[in-house]
Amino acid sequence: MIRFSKKIEYALGTLQFLGLHQNTPISARELSIKLKIPYEFLSKTLQQLARSGIVIANYGIKGGYHLAKKPSEIHFSDIIDALDENASVVDCVDGLEASCERYNYCNIKNPLLELQSKIFELIRSTTLEDLLKDFKSTKFDVANLDC
Amino acid sequence: MIRFSKKIEYALGTLQFLGLHQNTPISARELSIKLKIPYEFLSKTLQQLARSGIVIANYGIKGGYHLAKKPSEIHFSDIIDALDENASVVDCVDGLEASCERYNYCNIKNPLLELQSKIFELIRSTTLEDLLKDFKSTKFDVANLDC
DNA sequence: TAAAATACGATTATTTTAATCGTATATTTA
DNA sequence: TAAATATACGATTAAAATAATCGTATTTTA
Numbered sequence: 103m104i105r106f107s108k109k110i111e112y113a114l115g116t117l118q119f120l121g122l123h124q125n126t127p128i129s130a131r132e133l134s135i136k137l138k139i140p141y142e143f144l145s146k147t148l149q150q151l152a153r154s155g156i157v158i159a160n161y162g163i164k165g166g167y168h169l170a171k172k173p174s175e176i177h178f179s180d181i182i183d184a185l186d187e188n189a190s191v192v193d194c195v196d197g198l199e200a201s202c203e204r205y206n207y208c209n210i211k212n213p214l215l216e217l218q219s220k221i222f223e224l225i226r227s228t229t230l231e232d233l234l235k236d237f238k239s240t241k242f243d244v245a246n247l248d249c
Numbered sequence: 250m251i252r253f254s255k256k257i258e259y260a261l262g263t264l265q266f267l268g269l270h271q272n273t274p275i276s277a278r279e280l281s282i283k284l285k286i287p288y289e290f291l292s293k294t295l296q297q298l299a300r301s302g303i304v305i306a307n308y309g310i311k312g313g314y315h316l317a318k319k320p321s322e323i324h325f326s327d328i329i330d331a332l333d334e335n336a337s338v339v340d341c342v343d344g345l346e347a348s349c350e351r352y353n354y355c356n357i358k359n360p361l362l363e364l365q366s367k368i369f370e371l372i373r374s375t376t377l378e379d380l381l382k383d384f385k386s387t388k389f390d391v392a393n394l395d396c
Numbered sequence: 397t398a399a400a401a402t403a404c405g406a407t408t409a410t411t412t413t414a415a416t417c418g419t420a421t422a423t424t425t426a
Numbered sequence: 427t428a429a430a431t432a433t434a435c436g437a438t439t440a441a442a443a444t445a446a447t448c449g450t451a452t453t454t455t456a
Contacts, residue, residue: 104251104329104368106338106361108414114357129432138351142416149434162423165432178364182251191253204285210261213380214253217325220371221251224364233360255445276401289447296403309454310400 118233127166154184173230265380274313301331320377338365
């Protein structure tokens with residue numbers, strides 16, 4: 103299995119939403135309701151994104167989160183890093199023997215490293231802008247997303 | 250997180266080994282010892298590969314497994330399919346509403362589908378040959394792999 | 397015909413991921 | 427300036443996915 107976690111999925115949907123409302127901060131509570139994401143979980147995810155400078159947190163009664171950068175400057179790889187998610191296809195590709203007890207009996211490292219580099223490049227070159235640009239072409243529940 | 254499961258990792262190492270010994274069938278037992286992979290687990294994995302026509306099983310006292318095709322004809326995507334592993338970056342990309350309760354509130358499907366297609370293409374275009382061709386350049390425990 | 401192999405359903409263990417809980421802290425605005 | 431509304435975050439629990447194991451049946455060949 104090779105897939106994005108729910109956390110990444112939530113982050114992408116949330117950042118897309120923030121990208122559609124770049125002027126006003128939106129609270130974690132509102133985001134969790136609009137996007138049907140468990141509040142506590144989303145809240146933590148937003149904190150991680152804030153720590154990494156992807157979004158900015160505004161405290162207070164009219165607070166919330168807004169994007170810290172232009173969508174074109176937010177790479178998927180940044181998001182994955184911010185969430186402490188590992189994107190390596192297998193553990194041993196980092197060259198650390200400790201990563202796998204079979205390290206000395208297994209020889210798929212180098213070829214897989216090549217494949218991984220290509221996947222990384224794809225992930226790096228995809229940005230939040232890609233989640234926004236052809237937005238209108240998607241099936242979209244306008245009422246729920248309030249735009 | 251976006252990574253290959255242990256099962257895929259085991260399958261790749263095993264197929265690489267079989268690719269280095271294409272003339273003689275090698276038993277699941279021997280493979281499990283040489284590659285330090287739990288026997289029962291590997292055994293099942295090999296059965297799946299056999300059902301999908303990637304390897305051929307030979308019963309009997311001098312039986313074992315050998316590749317059913319040339320390494321260049323064994324695509325990583327075939328292997329992933331054979332092992333019933335899902336390679337979609339998120340569930341909803343298949344267009345099935347049932348795949349996610351948030352289906353109607355979330356609009357990351359189409360853009361992610363694009364990214365996924367590119368990842369699929371990478372996985373499809375990588376073959377067992379890629380695990381074999383620059384084999385000698387890898388750090389390789391010759392004694393253990395008996396070649 | 398016995399040894400050595402594959403076949404496979406079922407179960408258990410482990411790990412990872414996801415969700416929740418509780419409490420503390422910061423900011424704004426009425 | 428105090429109350430309301432936010433964020434911050436460690437700790438715990440729940441759920442799901444992955445990995446490993448067990449037991450038994452079947453097939454082939456030396």
